Structure formats: structure tokens, C-alpha cells
Amino acid sequence: AQSVSQHNHHVILSEAASLELGCNYSYGGTVNLFWYVQYPGQHLQLLLKYFSGDPLVKGIKGFEAEFIKSKFSFNLRKPSVQWSDTAEYFCAVVNNDMRFGAGTRLTVKP
Amino acid sequence: GAGVSQTPSNKVTEKGKYVELRCDPISGHTALYWYRQSLGQGPEFLIYFQGTGAADDSGLPNDRFFAVRPEGSVSTLKIQRTERGDSAVYLCASSSDRRETQYFGPGTRLLVL
Numbered sequence: 444a445q446s447v448s449q450h451n452h453h454v455i456l457s458e459a460a461s462l463e464l465g466c467n468y469s470y471g472g473t474v475n476l477f478w479y480v481q482y483p484g485q486h487l488q489l490l491l492k493y494f495s496g497d498p499l500v501k502g503i504k505g506f507e508a509e510f511i512k513s514k515f516s517f518n519l520r521k522p523s524v525q526w527s528d529t530a531e532y533f534c535a536v537v538n539n540d541m542r543f544g545a546g547t548r549l550t551v552k553p
Numbered sequence: 554g555a556g557v558s559q560t561p562s563n564k565v566t567e568k569g570k571y572v573e574l575r576c577d578p579i580s581g582h583t584a585l586y587w588y589r590q591s592l593g594q595g596p597e598f599l600i601y602f603q604g605t606g607a608a609d610d611s612g613l614p615n616d617r618f619f620a621v622r623p624e625g626s627v628s629t630l631k632i633q634r635t636e637r638g639d640s641a642v643y644l645c646a647s648s649s650d651r652r653e654t655q656y657f658g659p660g661t662r663l664l665v666l
Contacts, residue, residue, distance in 0.1 A: 475653075485659075486658060486660060487657040488657075489654055489656075533595050535595075537651075539609070539651075540611075541598065541655060542598065544595050545593070545595045546594070
């Protein structure tokens, strides 16, 4: 079955630590890839997206993600997290429909 | 500019009752989606509209769930004979095209007692 997997359920980091959140998908063919973020009490917002071209995409607030086709992965990274990055992060894949991973809760300790 | 809006923001109902949830998409977006998000889970696809028609309703869990978009703009998700298991946040999103970025509303938190 087609699915989107996020490996980490809850990640706790201190400020200035580096972040990498995993995302793998099982779809074949052409896909569009997204990372969405949901800050406490707010709605889902787009962080970054990949449609084609350079597999390293940069998003808002210093986030980036790398699409590795051979690994069916689209991991999210940030070199130095801030307390304000505390949120839930969702990976999403569009093949015919958009499917979301279960999400990773990030807690950044000040 | 105006984003996606959803009303009500919260809805409490009793088991067996009928509820309607409304979504007002971004103006000009032809694609509209409904999702359901349970605690600790990612959004789960319910139904997709392209214009006025439901292009994909494969995510609707059963025939108690129905959605309409009669004029190709506002959409209403209708749930009949609600059950406690229907309690969740119902999210609406819209986009300019099916494969493009979806913009989400704040959701309606439904609680079935």
C-alpha cells in the first residue's frame, strides 16, 4: 500500500542543535513532496516543497530538505534550531492525492 | 489576502445527531479538499473536489459522510448519525491545481458526546 512514513514521533533538542527529520514514501512514479508545519494553536503552513529540478530545496525560516529518489526519501533539515521551531512537522506526498505522514513533534528547549 | 476559512471552529454534538461543517476556500482555487485529523496523527484524506464535482471521494469512511460544493466555491461536509469515533479536527484545504500546494484552514474541532 502507498504510504508516507515519518520515523520520529517526538524529537527533543536544545537550541542551536542541528535537526534532521526523516520522511520516506512508497509511491512509484512522479511525486510532489511537501513539508508542512503546525505551530501550537495554529493551522498547517507550508514549509517547503519539491516538484522538480534541484533536489535540495530551501524553505522558510532556514529549513531545507533533500529529495533522494533512490531512497524514496525527503528529509527535513535545519542546521541550528530555535525555541520558536517548537511545532509539529508533517511530510506529505502528492501522487494522485496528498497523503501525510503521522507527523513529528519537535520540542526545542531554550 | 484571505486564506481558507472554516466554520464553526468548534462543534459539540450528541451521538446520533447531524452536523454540517463549512469551508470557504481561497478565491479562484478550483481544487478543494477535506481531511480529518485525529490526535497524534497526520491529516487523513477524505474527499477532493475539482470545481463542483467530487473527483475523488475514496477517503470517506462510510455513507454517513457526504460533502457538496454546489457552486464550485464554498463546500459543506455533512455527517449523519454522528458517532463518538467521528470526534476529530476536520481540515479543509484548497489549491489552484491538484498537484500544487494546498493551503489549509484552521479546522473545525468536532466533539461527539
